Amino acid sequence: MIAAVLGSAAGGMAELETLRTLAPVGAVYAVNDAAAEYPGPLNAFVTLHPEKLPDWHARRFHVDSSHKCEYIAHCEHPLVTRVVDYRWPGMNASGSSGLFAVKVALEKSEQRIVLCGVPMDAMRAHYNNTLPWFEVDSFWAAWTIALPYIKDRVRSMSGQTAMLLGMPTREFLTQTAGR
Numbered sequence: 001m002i003a004a005v006l007g008s009a010a011g012g013m014a015e016l017e018t019l020r021t022l023a024p025v026g027a028v029y030a031v032n033d034a035a036a037e038y039p040g041p042l043n044a045f046v047t048l049h050p051e052k053l054p055d056w057h058a059r060r061f062h063v064d065s066s067h068k069c070e071y072i073a074h075c076e077h078p079l080v081t082r083v084v085d086y087r088w089p090g091m092n093a094s095g096s097s098g099l100f101a102v103k104v105a106l107e108k109s110e111q112r113i114v115l116c117g118v119p120m121d122a123m124r125a126h127y128n129n130t131l132p133w134f135e136v137d138s139f140w141a142a143w144t145i146a147l148p149y150i151k152d153r154v155r156s157m158s159g160q161t162a163m164l165l166g167m168p169t170r171e172f173l174t175q176t177a178g179r
């Protein structure tokens with residue numbers, strides 16, 4: 001099965017629904033506002049912004065009152081259930097909450113991951129904001145540093161990450177674990 005990382009870019013939920021028409025999605029790791037509003041169960045709510053968790057946690061409760069997912073961040077916070085380093089060796093800065101969620105999914109032994117709503121494209125604003133995300137350039141270098149760790153197991157539905165990693169092919173979506 002495929003694991004999806006759901007980011008907060010405009011169109012991310014639609015990309016996840018498109019992915020589900022291509023392959024079974026067995027796990028969803030979502031970040032920030034997307035995690036707060038995703039209408040289904042999550043394997044993990046991942047964020048580099050734990051200071052915003054009280055609001056996101058309250059919003060998440062309204063869409064999934066069972067609240068059984070882990071809350072993962074890079075530092076301690078009362079709502080964080082697990083602390084994980086967001087960097088791979090050689091990284092000195094963040095690659096976004098989306099890349100952090102990829103690291104979390106890989107550490108959970110997910111074999112194939114598809115990014116939905118993680119295009120790392122300035123013109124694809126966050127879905128709850130119409131302004132371009134010009135800060136994206138400050139995060140892009142981390143993706144190239146992380147590439148050796150993610151290139152064989154991660155694909156993307158759109159944007160710069162799809163150009164870097166490739167889009168999910170039928171072979172990628174159907175290969176068995178360990179190949």
